[in-house]
Amino acid sequence: MKVIEISCLEVWREISNFLDGEVDPDMRARMEAHFKVCAHCTAILDGTKNIVKLVGDGVEYQMPEGFSKRLYDKIKDK
Amino acid sequence: MSTGTAKPDCNTTESELIQRVCQGDKEAFYSLVKPCERGVFTAAMSILNNPADAEEVAQEAVLKAFSALSRFRGESKFSTWLIQITINEARLKVRKDRKHLYESVDEQKTDDQGDYFPKDYADWREIPSETLQRVELIEALKRALNSLPTKYREVLILRDVQHLSIQETAQALGITEGSVKTRLLRARFQMRDALAPGIDGSWYAGKQEYEKVRPW
Numbered sequence: 646m647k648v649i650e651i652s653c654l655e656v657w658r659e660i661s662n663f664l665d666g667e668v669d670p671d672m673r674a675r676m677e678a679h680f681k682v683c684a685h686c687t688a689i690l691d692g693t694k695n696i697v698k699l700v701g702d703g704v705e706y707q708m709p710e711g712f713s714k715r716l717y718d719k720i721k722d723k
Numbered sequence: 724m725s726t727g728t729a730k731p732d733c734n735t736t737e738s739e740l741i742q743r744v745c746q747g748d749k750e751a752f753y754s755l756v757k758p759c760e761r762g763v764f765t766a767a768m769s770i771l772n773n774p775a776d777a778e779e780v781a782q783e784a785v786l787k788a789f790s791a792l793s794r795f796r797g798e799s800k801f802s803t804w805l806i807q808i809t810i811n812e813a814r815l816k817v818r819k820d821r822k823h824l825y826e827s828v829d830e831q832k833t834d835d836q837g838d839y840f841p842k843d844y845a846d847w848r849e850i851p852s853e854t855l856q857r858v859e860l861i862e863a864l865k866r867a868l869n870s871l872p873t874k875y876r877e878v879l880i881l882r883d884v885q886h887l888s889i890q891e892t893a894q895a896l897g898i899t900e901g902s903v904k905t906r907l908l909r910a911r912f913q914m915r916d917a918l919a920p921g922i923d924g925s926w927y928a929g930k931q932e933y934e935k936v937r938p939w
Contacts, residue, residue, distance in 0.1 A: 704880070
């Protein structure tokens with residue numbers, strides 16, 4: 646099967662969906678073929694992938710001390 | 724071997740708890756809310772970015788959910804419904820306080836139309852989990868996150884921190900799945916643009932001359 650080429654711009658539009666498994670098999674094949682020959686888009690893909698991992702691993706909001714207890718008390722008093 | 728009875732699963736437990744709450748059991752409501760506490764707080768933080776405000780909103784959202792529980796139809800997970808209420812409460816607070824007025828006005832100008840061009844950083848292949856131990860990276864991550872417009876930050880947090888599905892994120896934020904995808908792309912690209920100059924290997928090599936091109 647011949648894979649139809651796509652532009653860098655089209656790849657960028659779909660890069661996030663590509664990472665989330667939200668592109669159809671045809672688009673995935675076209676993007677994969679593009680990454681093989683385009684170092685620039687591959688770098689953007691790697692960078693975006695890193696962001697997803699970094700945000701997932703590194704972002705955590707510390708709950709204020711006593712948060713659960715105060716919430717429990719609010720429910721009890723309702 | 725089939726016994727002919729449905730296996731108890733999370734949903735059964737959830738609906739049983741909801742039933743008990745509707746019969747007046749407050750302890751059951753707390754059991755329902757307890758696993759969602761962090762998610763509720765994080766959702767509030769994604770909009771308010773202030774722990775005291777986020778706690779206040781989390782409490783209001785939970786109490787509102789308690790009063791409205793009899794209207795919960797179980798079409799989504801309880802946690803998604805609770806996050807949806809929290810997001811609404813947080814937005815209400817922003818409007819009420821008016822302290823984010825300027826940000827809100829600015830945000831109306833940023834639409835999701837048109838293409839976002841990611842900046843041209845040569846490469847970035849360092850393994851994040853190794854770099855995460857670096858305190859300055861965590862700080863840079865927070866600053867980059869705070870620099871995002873709220874509508875991008877809330878999508879990024881629900882998807883990439885809380886791991887809600889695209890459908891759940893759309894539901895919690897009251898936007899279409901298409902908007903979730905568009906905003907997520909923008910959010911991830913903007914985060915990459917903010918962080919990549921410092922993590923393109925120059926930090927790793929510890930080269931001081933890269934200081935001047937870093938945004939932090």
